[in-house]
Amino acid sequence: MRKALVSILFIVNICVSAEVFAIPHSRLAQVKQQIIEYHQSGAYEYDLEKLVEQANAYLSKRIAENNSSKHHKKLAVVFDVDDTALSNYQYFKTSDFSDNSNVWNKVLNNADSPPLIPIKNIYQYAVGHGVKIFFITGRREAYRKQTEINLLSAGYTVYEGLYLQSNNYNNLSAAPFKTKARMNITKKGYEIIANFGDHYSDLRGGYAERIYKLPNYIY
Numbered sequence: 080m081r082k083a084l085v086s087i088l089f090i091v092n093i094c095v096s097a098e099v100f101a102i103p104h105s106r107l108a109q110v111k112q113q114i115i116e117y118h119q120s121g122a123y124e125y126d127l128e129k130l131v132e133q134a135n136a137y138l139s140k141r142i143a144e145n146n147s148s149k150h151h152k153k154l155a156v157v158f159d160v161d162d163t164a165l166s167n168y169q170y171f172k173t174s175d176f177s178d179n180s181n182v183w184n185k186v187l188n189n190a191d192s193p194p195l196i197p198i199k200n201i202y203q204y205a206v207g208h209g210v211k212i213f214f215i216t217g218r219r220e221a222y223r224k225q226t227e228i229n230l231l232s233a234g235y236t237v238y239e240g241l242y243l244q245s246n247n248y249n250n251l252s253a254a255p256f257k258t259k260a261r262m263n264i265t266k267k268g269y270e271i272i273a274n275f276g277d278h279y280s281d282l283r284g285g286y287a288e289r290i291y292k293l294p295n296y297i298y
């Protein structure tokens with residue numbers, strides 16, 4: 080069932096993002112309904128919680144090791160922002176899952192997306208145990224203020240750094256930017272023990288002991 084859903088979601092991604100409407104509208108409506116069901120049935124949150132459970136076990140092991148070591152390291156965790164730290168699901172649902180600039184403008188300018196609760200839980204666990212937090216996002220620098228406002232309103236009140244892409248970044252993939260940001264964090268003396276994101280481009284490129292790929296209801 081899960082595999083089938085992933086395949087369906089992949090088709091939706093092609094249809095919505097690339098605007099290739101190769102499947103009938105009736106089928107597209109059905110697929111959108113399945114996305115909604117995946118979300119509303121609790122399956123999405125269940126998948127998230129399973130992932131966070133694994134991550135939590137690793138974090139607690141690394142924190143304990145670090146605490147018992149004579150040479151304490153500066154441990155850090157990295158989070159992507161959209162559909163990782165924050166949930167934009169309602170915006171996409173309201174716009175019938177069209178991944179267009181109007182939806183993104185609303186997400187960015189309204190700055191009121193709620194947190195993804197399982198991710199916020201692991202954030203709180205990390206903060207509570209002295210692990211430093213960094214956010215690395217494909218959002219542009221022009222949206223730094225709005226991003227800070229949204230992170231704060233979602234309860235992400237403590238972090239060491241927020242990395243955004245420069246306004247003229249023109250690589251189609253966020254991966255080089257995100258890898259470089261993690262490299263910079265590492266050069267500052269932090270050990271990134273976990274990196275969370277909903278896209279593989281959030282996670283490729285190293286500079287993290289563990290990577291955690293979140294399920295994404297569209298991609």
Ligand SMILES: [Mg+2]
Nearest residue numbers: 159161162277
């Ligand atoms: Mg994301």
